[in-house]
Amino acid sequence: MASEIRVPNLGESVTEATIAQWYKKEGDAVSQDEPLVELETDKVTVEVPAPSAGTISEITVKEGETVEVGALLGQIGEGSGAGAKEKDTGSSEKSEPKAAEAEAPKSEEPAEAPASSGGEGVDIKVPALGESVTEATIGKWLKNEGDDVAADEPLVELETDKVSVEVPAPAAGKLGSIAVKEGETVEVGAVLGQVMAGAGGGAASKPAESKSSDKESAPSGQSKSSGSSEMPPSPAASKHLKEANLSADQVEGSGKRGQVLKEDVLSAIEKGLTDMQASGGSKQQPQRAPVAAEDDAREERVKMTRLRRTIARRLKDAQDTAAMLTTFNDVDMGAVMELRKSYKDLFEKKHGVRLGFMGFFAKAVIQALKEIPNVNAEIDGDEIVYKNFYHIGVAVGTDKGLVVPVVRDADQLSIADIEKTINDFGKRARDGKLKMEEMQGGTFTISNGGVYGSLMSTPILNAPQSGILGMHRIDQRPMAVNGQVVIRPMMYLALSYDHRIVDGKEAVTFLVRVKEAIEDPQRLVLDL
Incomplete structure (x- = not known):
């Protein structure tokens, strides 16, 4: 049939x-x-x-x-x-x-690998990468051909637009053929290589040759045999290229094997590449300034990772789309610091996690969001979507870039639960083990630049959200309190918001409510 x-x-x-x-x-x-x-x-x-x-x-x-x-x-x-x-x-x-x-086998000698390794070949495949993510780049192979591997041992690191994902061994044995080299782009379900289950050796005869070719191809991010430079643009992309009077080599392709897609052309048009066409410009975006020969020899070019490219694009899109504005206030951290000092040991003993500031700020933000719902909403076309739930994103810096895992239904969690969740997110973010679904669906974001020593900043919105709170370092500053000058631990707060949906009065009121809750934390307990 x-x-x-x-x-x-x-x-x-x-x-x-x-x-x-x-x-x-x-x-x-x-x-x-x-x-x-x-x-x-x-x-x-x-x-x-x-x-x-x-x-x-x-x-x-x-x-x-x-x-x-x-x-x-x-x-x-x-x-x-x-x-x-x-x-x-x-x-x-x-x-x-x-x-x-x-x-099925992708190596040049498909019939020999199982026989020479003495085990049954088990495919290593690209796993599901999360909603709307269909492809990834091979970041690094953690094993060489012929290496012994244990079941579930990480074999290869994949890099997506949002996170890095490790693919584990589907069985114990030896790593047989590696079908996709570092720097190449693969789609969900693609075969990356094989593990020879129960193998006793024999697959290690070609690792040096394989790794040598890997190194040759890795700097360009493409396999020499993939034919990526010869991939024609997609039909929809060809149509838009013709309309914009652009050629395919002027556009950075994000599709499989470097293929230029429709969204690549539209993005290029937005960035003004049409103006470069008349002067014979290529896909480089503004023209590079002249560099002296001795300086050029001391430069190093490193291809941007997919995560970094996505961060750059999303941040720029947020600036281009939203009417972004930032309002500031300062907050006396004395009351919260005294509370932490009094209960930190008891808190850690009971809950197994240190008492930080983020739990207090998350609770303060939620109270403010309930009073000013526009800050928790988003614009979709000509409609405003009000979110009757509170998924709080927490910006976490890693070696590979900024990620924003989401504490879901944070209004239903205790301060201890929020601290535990954030602590877990931080550890897994640094290890590249966050799941895709853990970074989606946030309604508001908190970013703490103070951990790096920032005094003041204007955070950029995490689109399509309409608000982001920036925390900063705590400084001892002279303040006038009841007619006297006293030294108080002060922190600047910044609220960046989308002025299309949030008015100035609402933004200022929101920040004042956060300030009031932090300066008088009993409000958080009494829900005031």
Whole structure:
């Protein structure tokens, strides 16, 4: 019975896609779950896997055509499709009973790896990376071909737009072939290599050669054999390139193997690359200033990581989209500091975590958000979406960039629970082990630049949120209290907000409410 290839669900509000590229043609043999066709939407590119093994009997939609969710793309006929494979390749593998066995290994000697290693090959695949994340870059292989590995031992580090993810070994044995090199981009479900389960050795004969080629390809971020420089733009991207009078080499491609996608072209147009075209400019964004030869020799160029590129894009998008404004106030931290001093030992003994400032500020922010709901809302088109829940994002700095894990339903948590959650987030963020879903859905963000010594700053919104609170360092400053000058531990607070939805009076009132709660923490207990 024939299996139908159909357009899958493409995510919320996405109803159609363009056929970017067919990886197979009619008559080709395919294995189950093997990528067949790449679809391009307004937001992401998606690969459609084979629903079953067999031979492609019909392709009903051509490249460049637009289809809706659920549309029929083609059909797979019954059988292994071995005959079609033999006609295409003329190889001597006619005795292979399954198409999957002929295609699955990606190394140059697929038939030899299992035999030489003495174990059964188990594929190492790219895991699900979270909502709307379809691809990742190979950051670093933690093992070499031929190395012994234990089940669930981390093998390779993947870098996505938001976090780094370690892929564990699917079985104990030896690492056989490495199919994808450092710097290459892969999609969810792609085979990264194989572990020879229960292997006794023999796969280590080629690690030096493999790593050598890795090093050659790593600086460019692309495999020399991937053909990424020859990937044509997607059909939708080609249309927009033509309209904007741009060429593909003027646009940085973010698709598979460096392919230029529709959103890449639109982003390039926004950045003003059309003005560079007349002067023969390339994809470099503003023209680099002249550098003396002796200085140029002392420079070092390092490709931006996907996480850093995403941080840069999101921060710039927030500035371009929101009418961002910042209001300031200062807060006397004396009462909270005395409270911490009195109860820190008892608190840590009971809850197993140190009592910090973030729990107090999270509670103070929630009280203020309840009074000023616009700061907890967001703009969606011409509508305001009010959030009747309080998911508080906490900015955490790591070696690879800023991440913002979210404390969900923080209004229902105690200060101890908030401190435990934030402490756990901090540890896992530094180890690159945060989950994608833990950094989505925040309604308001708190950023503490004071831990780095910042006196004052204007934090940038974490779009599409409408507010972010900036905390800063605590300084002993002379203050007038009841007609006398006294030295008090003071902290500057900054609230950046989207003026399109939050008025100045509301922003100032919000910050005053936070100040009042911190200076009189009994308010937090009494919910005042």
